[in-house]
Amino acid sequence: MVELRVNGAAHALDVEADRTLLSVLRDELDLTGTKYGCGEGQCGACTVLVGGKPVRSCMTPVGSVAGKPITTIEGLAKDGALHPLQQAFIDLDAMQCGYCTPGMILAGAALLAANRDPTDEQIAEALEGHVCRCGTYQRIRAAVHRAAEVMKGGPR
Amino acid sequence: MSDERLEDILADHGLLPDATFSRRDFISALGGGIAVLILFPRSEAEAQRGGPQGPTEIGGWVHIDQAGQVTAFVGKVELGQNARTSLSMVVAEELRIEPSAVNLVMADTSITPYDAGTFGSRTTPGTVPPLRKAAAAARELLLDLAAQQLAVDRTTLTVADHKVTHADGRSLTFGELTKGQKLVQAIPDQVPETPPAEWRVVGHPTPKVDAVTVVTGQKRFASDQKRPGMLHGKVLRPTAYRATLKSLDTAAAEAMPGVTVVHDGDFVGVVAPTEVAAAKALDAIQAEWNAQTLVKPEELYEHLKSTAQQTDRGGNTVGSMVDGLAAAEVKLERSYTVSYLAHAAIEPRSATAEWENGNLTAWTATQSPFGVRSGLSRQFGLPETQVRVIAPDTGNGYGGKTPGQAASEAARLAKVVGRPVRVAWTREEEMTWPHFRPAGVIDVTSGALRNGKLVAWEYHNYNSGPAALGTPYAVPNQLVQHHPCDSPLAQGAYRGLAAPANIWARETHMDEMAHELGLDPLAFRLANLTDDRLRTVLQTATARFGWGQALATGGRGFGLGCGIDKGGYTATCAEVLVDQTTRQVRVVRILTAFECGAIINPLQLENQIIGAATMALGPALFEALEFDEQRLLNTSYSAYRLPRFSDLPQIEAVMVDRRDLPSAGGGETPFAGVAPAIGNAIFNATGVRLRALPLVPNGMPAA
Structure with a gap:
């Protein structure tokens, strides 16, 4: 038996x-x-995020995260309001097939939580381990910048 | 206008006599309303289905139910190329609604019209025109109904906001108009389509219609499909390429709780309650394989040429090469090679199969649901009416997801266990067992006059394929041939088919000849180019790039490449920086100008052009499938290098919009100019000419 805390449940x-x-x-x-x-x-x-930090769930034994707060893409929006990075992905159309998008957004959200104003290089470093086979990196980077601007403007 | 019963006209066109989705369900699902079917002209129907024997000529259809909901049905698959949005836009334009209000049903063999497959950039030229006609005809039908019900002249009516409104302010919603109707119209020849000058949806930047479901994780891809009572299957793979089974011991696997082993010839599969249990059962199987010896990788290109066949397919002979070379003042003979590539789609293929009363349904990641249906029908000896294939949106295809191996495997296993079974391929399976982009050799002999005019062009493509084989340059003497060869690895479609290989070889050779003649690469191309559309993108790209304005110094170089394929015109300029100490090549900047007629969605066309440039960095610089005489060697993401954030140059897309021309597809052709632009820029920077793709898998070769 494993106790998991996922998206608050x-x-x-x-x-x-x-x-x-x-x-x-x-x-x-x-x-x-x-x-x-x-x-x-x-x-x-x-x-996914475990305690707010990005983790590769394909290599994480479920027992090792028992009891820890886990956030998946389904749990990133709060009270029906999208995270600014989710909104930025929509506004800048920073996706093609959309398969890598959840991982990109969660890793990007973790970066923004730690760094309110990341540079191009810091974004590339944080997302280097993420493959967008469609090649949407440039718009994804722009979406992180857009979300950073929105978040600097305070909660929406 | 024909006013027939919906079910009769659908049945007449082969859409309904289908045991997997009964007539009654279908009609009740539609709930009456009005429907417009588009019949393809014969030529397009044949192009779509790849031959004259296809089952129906319906190109798509639009239905408006009694609640006013607009639904369009197409056989195409969404792979990230954004057809879901662009097709919704076209319907929305003609019905004066928003794209997100269109329910677009894609790629379900029981309820969408026959389609040969989603490849070859055919969705825009092949599916947009009939869908646009159907939506326009549906609008006209609504106008007729409103004119009748309001007893007014239809010229006094306008369509907007899901209703038809009269000049006096009275209006009827779509739902009020379609209520109680069972109208079906096979499309008339003359339908007034919205002219480009009046487009308010098409031609305007439009985000993905399902973007919210993507960013919230709600979107269900092919591998996210589940069925009640579903079990998980895995298939035992040979330890070597093209190996056959020598011995097998499945006792340990069969002893595991809940595990079923299926063995039939060389096929060995397991079914278990969870994917993990299936993987453990597979691990417990002992098998020996008879391996075959394939070609040594260092002998690949010789092997291809030594097995080459003569063919006229896609070839061209103009004038006389003897005369052309006799007249030439400068001659050049060069050979170019391209490697095998994996598609490496981000979503490995998968299928969920379910048998019910002898009927088979499969949900699977494929670019060719109707082809997969045919394959399953043959495999199980069932009529196609008893097989339903649904292709949910999937994470990439690039030509790799045309076959239906996963569906075949899942259906086989599900039949044995009598429960729905999902087979989801691992990354290693996805990189090993489909087909690959063909490797090839391209030999070019050319001759030119000192004034820069090409007079002779002989071109032999061994194995890589005939797409974009012919030169777009005006050369009076030409011999152009494609030679099929024996390929040691399974090969097939890839993004752009052979166009990226052919355009790379041709544009590299053009650059070599320009250098021999002492001419600027752009000036040399323009001196031999009469095609106005290609000239325009070439001039647009070079002007926006600032071609000729910076000097190649300090390891910096500039190059270009251009070409025509699948109705699209592309020109790419690249800037590279070669570190003279580390010998590493960095692409600093890429600019592609692209023209494909009238642009449907500039927001997504730009995404396609920039995405193509990003993906094309891989095959240009470092991406290649490695193999030895028995097996593939780099079948993981850690071993098979793909473009990542750190590889990213500044990429610009310049879109040339030609609203006076029909729209062509944009997903493939912008890819093709990138590799030659980079290779030519490396030459410009270093004086070193690289004639093999990938160009610099280990940095610049030692001097």
Whole structure:
């Protein structure tokens, strides 16, 4: 039995502790916004936040995050209001197929939480482990900047 | 206007006699209303289905239900190219509503019209025109109904905000007009389409219609499909390429709780309650394989040429090469090579299959749902009416998701266990078992006069394919041929097919000849180019880039490449910086000018052009599939290098909008000018000519 705290809700799950967090989120909790891309932590599509920090759920045994606060893409919007980075992705159309988008947004949101005004280089560093096969990096970077501006302007 | 019963006209066109979706369900799902079917002209129907034997000529259809909801049905698949939005825009334009108000049903073999597949940049030229006609016809039908009900002249009516309004202020909503109707119209020849000057949706930047579901994780991709009672399947893969099974021991796997092993010839699969359990069962299987010996990688290009066939497909002969070379004052003979590439789609393919009363339904990531349906029908000896394939939106295709292996595997396993089964490929499977972008050799012999006029052009493409094979330059003597060869690795479609390879080789050779003649690469191209549309994008790109305004010094260099393919005209300029100490090449700036007729959605066309440039950095600089005589060597994201944030140059897209011309697709062609522009820029910076793609997998070669 593993106790998981996902997007503010507690779940007691009858799963092996060595199962990946990705598999438990997708198959047990039906949180399919977290994606499988490579299975080796090289693409970032499976990124979730654990205690606010980006983690590769495809390489994380579910037992190792028991009891810790986990945020998936489904839980990033608060009280129906999109996170400024989610809104910026929409406004700048910073997506093509959209498969990498949840991981990009969560990693970007974690960067913005730690750094209110990231440079191009800091964004590239934070998102280097994320593959956008469609090649939307330039707009994704612009979306992080846009969200930073919005967040500097205070809560919307 | 024909006023027939909906079900009869649909059945007449092969859409309904389908056991997986009964006639009654279909009609009740539609709930009456009005529907407009578009019948393709025969030529387009044949182009779409790749031959004259397709089952229907319906190109798409639009339905407005009794609540006024507009639904359009197309057989195309959304792969990130943004067809869902662009097709919604076209319907919205003609019905005077917003794109997000259109319910677009895509790629479901039971309820969308036949479509050969989503490839070859065919969605825009092939699906947009009939869909636009259908939506326009639906609008006209609404106007007719309103004129009848209000007893007014239809010229006094306008359509806006989901209703038809009379000049006196009276109005009827779409739902009020369609209530109680069961009107079906096969499209008339003459439908007034909205002229470009009046477009208020098409041609304007429009974000993805489902963007909110993407950023909140609600969007269900192909691998997110689930069915009640679903089990998980995995397939045992050979340890070597093209190996056959020698021995098998499945006892340990079969002893695992809830596990079923399926063995039939070389096919070995397992089914288990969870994906993890399936993987463990697969690991417990002992198997030996008879491996075959393939071609040594260092002998690949010789092997291709030694197995080459003669063919006229896609070729061209003009004048006489003998005369042309005799007249030439400067001659050049060069050979170029391109490597195999993996599509490396971000979403590995998957399928969920379910059998019910002998009927099969599969949800799968494919670019060709109707082709997959045919394959499943053959595999299980079922009529196509008992197979339904649904292709949910998927994370990339690039030509790699045309076949239906995952659906075949899932259906096979599901049939044995009598429960729905999902097979989701791992990254390694996705990089190993589909087909690849063909490797190839391209030999070019050219001749020119000192004044810069090309007089001879002989071009032989071995194995990489015939797309964009012919030169767009005006050369009086030409011999152009594509030679199919024996490929050791499975090969097939890739973004742009062979156009990126052919345009790279041709544009590299053009640069070499310009250098031999002592001419500026741009001036040399323009001196031999009569195609106005290509001249325009070339001049636009170079003007915006500032071509010729900066000197190649300190490891900095500039290059260009241009070409025509699939109705699109592309020209790319690149700036590179070569570190003379580390020998590393950095692409600093890329600018692509692109023209594909009337632009439907500039916001997404720009995304496609910039995305193509970003993706094309890989094959240009470092991306290649590695293999030895038995197996592929770089089948993971850590081993197969893809473009990432740190590779990103400044990328600009300049879109040339030609509203006077029909729209062509934009997802493939902008890719093709990038590699030659980069290679030519490297030459400009260093004087070193690189004739193999990828150009610098390990940095610049040692001097």
